[in-house]
Amino acid sequence: xxxxxxxxxxxxxxxxxxxxxxxxxxxxxxxxxxxxxxxxxxxxxxxxxxxxxxxxxxxxxxxxxxxxxxxxxxxxxxxxxxxxxxxxxxxxxxxxxxxxxxxxxxxxxxxxxxxxxxxxxxxxxxxxxxxxxxxxxxxxxxxxxxxxxxxxxxxxxxxxxxxxxxxxxxxxxxxxxxxxxxxxxxxxxxxxxxxxxxxxxxxxxxxxxxxxxxxxxxxxxxxxxxxxxxxxxxxxxxxxxxxxxxxxxxxxxxxxxxxxxxxxxxxxxxxxxxxxxxxxxxxxxxxxxxxxxxxxxxxxxxxxxxxxxxxxxxxxxxxxxxxxxxxxxxxxxxxxxxxxxxxxxxxxxxxxxxxxxxxxxxxxxxxxx
Amino acid sequence: xxxxxxxxxxxxxxxxxxxxxxxxxxxxxxxxxxxxxxxxxxxxxxxxxxxxxxxxxxxxxxxxxxxxxxxxxxxxxxxxxxxxxxxxxxxxxxxxxxxxxxxxxxxxxxxxxxxxxxxxxxxxxxxxxxxxxxxxxxxxxxxxxxxxxxxxxxxxxxxxxxxxxxxxxxxxxxxxxxxxxxxxxxxxxxxxxxxxxxxxxxxxxxxxxxxxxxxxxxxxxxxxxxxxxxxxxxxxxxxxxxxxxxxxxxxxxxxxxxxxxxxxxxxxxxxxxxxxxxxxxxxxxxxxxxxxxxxxxxx
Numbered sequence: 001x002x003x004x005x006x007x008x009x010x011x012x013x014x015x016x017x018x019x020x021x022x023x024x025x026x027x028x029x030x031x032x033x034x035x036x037x038x039x040x041x042x043x044x045x046x047x048x049x050x051x052x053x054x055x056x057x058x059x060x061x062x063x064x065x066x067x068x069x070x071x072x073x074x075x076x077x078x079x080x081x082x083x084x085x086x087x088x089x090x091x092x093x094x095x096x097x098x099x100x101x102x103x104x105x106x107x108x109x110x111x112x113x114x115x116x117x118x119x120x121x122x123x124x125x126x127x128x129x130x131x132x133x134x135x136x137x138x139x140x141x142x143x144x145x146x147x148x149x150x151x152x153x154x155x156x157x158x159x160x161x162x163x164x165x166x167x168x169x170x171x172x173x174x175x176x177x178x179x180x181x182x183x184x185x186x187x188x189x190x191x192x193x194x195x196x197x198x199x200x201x202x203x204x205x206x207x208x209x210x211x212x213x214x215x216x217x218x219x220x221x222x223x224x225x226x227x228x229x230x231x232x233x234x235x236x237x238x239x240x241x242x243x244x245x246x247x248x249x250x251x252x253x254x255x256x257x258x259x260x261x262x263x264x265x266x267x268x269x270x271x272x273x274x275x276x277x278x279x280x281x282x283x284x285x286x287x288x289x290x291x292x293x294x295x296x297x298x299x300x301x302x303x304x305x306x307x308x309x310x311x312x313x314x315x316x317x318x319x320x321x322x323x324x325x326x327x328x329x330x331x332x333x334x335x336x337x338x339x340x341x342x343x344x345x346x347x348x349x350x351x352x353x354x355x356x357x358x359x360x361x362x363x364x365x366x367x368x369x
Numbered sequence: 370x371x372x373x374x375x376x377x378x379x380x381x382x383x384x385x386x387x388x389x390x391x392x393x394x395x396x397x398x399x400x401x402x403x404x405x406x407x408x409x410x411x412x413x414x415x416x417x418x419x420x421x422x423x424x425x426x427x428x429x430x431x432x433x434x435x436x437x438x439x440x441x442x443x444x445x446x447x448x449x450x451x452x453x454x455x456x457x458x459x460x461x462x463x464x465x466x467x468x469x470x471x472x473x474x475x476x477x478x479x480x481x482x483x484x485x486x487x488x489x490x491x492x493x494x495x496x497x498x499x500x501x502x503x504x505x506x507x508x509x510x511x512x513x514x515x516x517x518x519x520x521x522x523x524x525x526x527x528x529x530x531x532x533x534x535x536x537x538x539x540x541x542x543x544x545x546x547x548x549x550x551x552x553x554x555x556x557x558x559x560x561x562x563x564x565x566x567x568x569x570x571x572x573x574x575x576x577x578x579x580x581x582x583x584x585x586x587x588x589x590x591x592x593x594x595x596x597x598x599x600x601x602x603x604x605x606x607x608x609x610x611x612x613x614x615x616x617x618x619x620x621x622x623x624x625x626x627x628x629x630x631x632x633x634x635x636x637x638x639x640x641x642x643x644x645x646x647x648x649x650x651x652x653x654x655x656x657x658x659x660x661x662x663x664x665x666x667x668x
Binding site: 050065128154156157159169171213242260262265267269275277284286289290304307315316318321325327333335340 | 387388389402403407461476487526531532554562575594635643647651656657658659661
C-alpha cells in the first residue's frame with residue numbers, strides 16, 4: 001500500500017524511489033511484482049458548475065463534499081497538493097493548475113482506473129477526464145521523442161448489422177513499439193492502408209545522462225510511467241497538462257458564443273459555434289444522433305431534439321459531465337456546437353474524439369481549416 | 370413558412386462568422402456584430418432601433434439593419450433609419466467613417482416593402498432572404514466591397530445558424546425544448562451540490578443569455594415571463610413531475626432525490642418531454658447506434 005506523504009518533496013521522493021525500484025526489477029526479472037506498481041497519472045479536469053473559476057480552496061471543499069458519498073478521505077498536505085485515500089487506493093492530487101489536476105498513484109491499474117474513471121469522474125459533475133484527441137496526440141508527438149504508438153477505431157454499429165451473420169466489424173487496433181515507430185505512423189496516416197487510424201496512445205521519452213522518464217500517454221488522459229527518473233516523467237506529465245490547458249483556453253475563447261452587455265446600453269456578440277464536418281453524408285445519421293444525445297457514454301449528452309425540416313435537427317442539450325447546457329444543430333453532413341458563456345472546451349474535445357474513434361477519423365474541424 | 374425577424378438576424382450574424390454549412394461573405398471583410406437591438410436617439414428624441422449593427426474596422430464601415438418578417442413598413446422608423454448618419458453612430462461610441470442602412474425582409478414580402486418605401490419617397494436598400502438566396506432587391510449599398518459580397522449569396526441546401534436560439538415572441542410550444550434543457554441542467558447541478566431553485570427571471574435570463582434579456586423591451590419581457598410560466602406548468606404536469614415542484618410566485622423547487630438525479634433518470638427526460646408535448650422527437654431506442662463493445666458484452 002502506498003504510504004501517506006506530507007509534502008511535495010515526500011511525494012516526489014516516494015514516486016522517484018518507486019519508479020527506480022520498478023525499473024531495476026524490470027531489468028533483473030523482466031516482470032513486475034504486485035508491490036511494484038508503476039506510477040500512473042490521471043489528468044482530471046475540475047470544472048465547478050455555474051461558471052465559478054476553479055481554485056485549490058474550491059477543490060478542497062469539493063473533495064470534502066464528495067468524500068462521504070464516494071467513501072474516500074481527502075487531506076490537504078500542501079497549498080496545492082492533496083492526498084486521497086480509500087481502501088486499497090492512494091492518490092496524490094497535484095492541483096498546481098486547479099482546473100487541470102494531476103492524480104498520481106502507485107496503486108495497481110485495475111483499482112486506480114476503476115476509482116478514477118468509473119467511480120470518481122463519471123459520478124461527479126464538476127470533474128471530467130481529460131480527452132486527448134488524435135490531433136492533439138499527433139501534435140504533441142511531433143515535439144517529443146516517440147518510442148511507440150497505438151491507434152484504435154471501434155465503429156458504432158446498428159443492431160441489425162451485428163445480428164446479420166455475415167457482418168464483420170471494421171475495427172482497428174494497432175500498437176507498435178519499435179525504433180522508427182513514428183515514421184511508420186506517419187506513413188500509415190498518409191497512405192490508404194487503414195480506412196481509419198485515430199491515434200489513441202503514444203509512448204514518449206524524456207531525459208539524458210542515464211536518467212530517463214518514459215510515459216505511455218493514452219487518449220483518455222492516463223499516463224503510465226517507465227524509466228528510472230520520476231522527475232523526467234513528471235516533466236512529461238506537466239508539459240502535456242500545460243499544452244492541453246492552452247488548447248482548451250483557446251477553444252473556449254473562440255467558441256463560446258457570448259452576448260456581452262457593453263456600457264449598459266448595448267449588447268454585442270462574440271465567438272462562434274464549433275463546427276464538425278463529416279467527409280460524406282452519414283447514412284445512419286439519425287441513429288447516431290439518438291446515441292449522441294441519449295445521455296450514455298461516450299458522449300454523455302442528454303438532448304431535447306426538434307426537427308424543423310427533414311434531415312435538420314436542433315438540439316437543446318445538457319452535458320451530464322459538468323451539468324451545463326449546450327446547443328447543437330445537426331445535419332448528416334455537419335454539426336454545429338454552440339457553447340454558452342460558461343461552456344466547457346473539454347466537452348467539445350470529448351464530442352469530437354468520440355466521433356473520431358467511433359464514426360470517422362476524417363472530420364473537418366475548424367482547427368484543420 | 371416565412372423567415373422570422375430572429376432568423377434573419379441570425380442569418381446576418383452568420384455572414385460575419387466562419388461556420389460549417391453557412392456562407393460567410395462578411396467575415397472576410399472584417400465585419401463583427403457590434404450591437405443587437407441597438408437603439409439610437411436622433412433629432413428631437415426620436416428613436417431608431419436597429420435589429421443588428423454590423424461594423425467592419427477594416428473598412429471603417431457600418432451596416433445598420435432592420436429585419437422584417439412581413440412587408441409592412443413603419444414609415445417614420447424607416448425614414449429615420451434611412452437618414453441615419455455615421456456621425457450619429459460615432460456619438461454612440463461606434464467608430465466608423467461610413468454607413469449603409471438597409472432593410473432585410475423575407476423574400477416573399479420584399480415587393481410590398483419596396484412599394485411602401487417608394488410611395489413614401491424613402492431611400493433605403495432592401496434585401497430579400499429566401500431558403501435558396503440572400504440578395505439585393507432594391508437600390509444599392511454605398512460601400513461597393515460590401516455590396517459585392519452580399520448582393521447575391523446562394524443559400525441552397527444551407528441552414529441558418531441559430532446564435533440566438535429563442536425568439537422573444539416564442540409561443541409556449543416553442544419554449545418547451547429550451548426550458549427542458551434549463552431544468553435538466555438545474556437538476557444535474559442540484560445533484561452536484563449546486564442550486565436547488567428555479568425562478569421565472571432566472572429562466573428568462575437562461576433563454577436570453579448575457580446582455581440579451583436586458584435588451585428585450587419591458588412589455589415583451591412581461592409577456593414572455595407569462596408564457597414561461599405556462600410552459601413550466603405544462604412541463605411539470607408530466608415530464609418533470611416528481612423532480613420539480615411549483616413554489617410561490619414564479620419560483621420552482623428542484624426535488625433533489627437521489628433517484629431523480631441519477632444519469633438514468635436524466636436520460637429518460639427527453640422521452641418524457643416528447644411523450645407529453647408536440648414538437649420534440651425521440652429516436653426509438655432500438656434504432657440507436659451501439660458501441661460494438663457494449664453489444665458484445667450484452668450478448
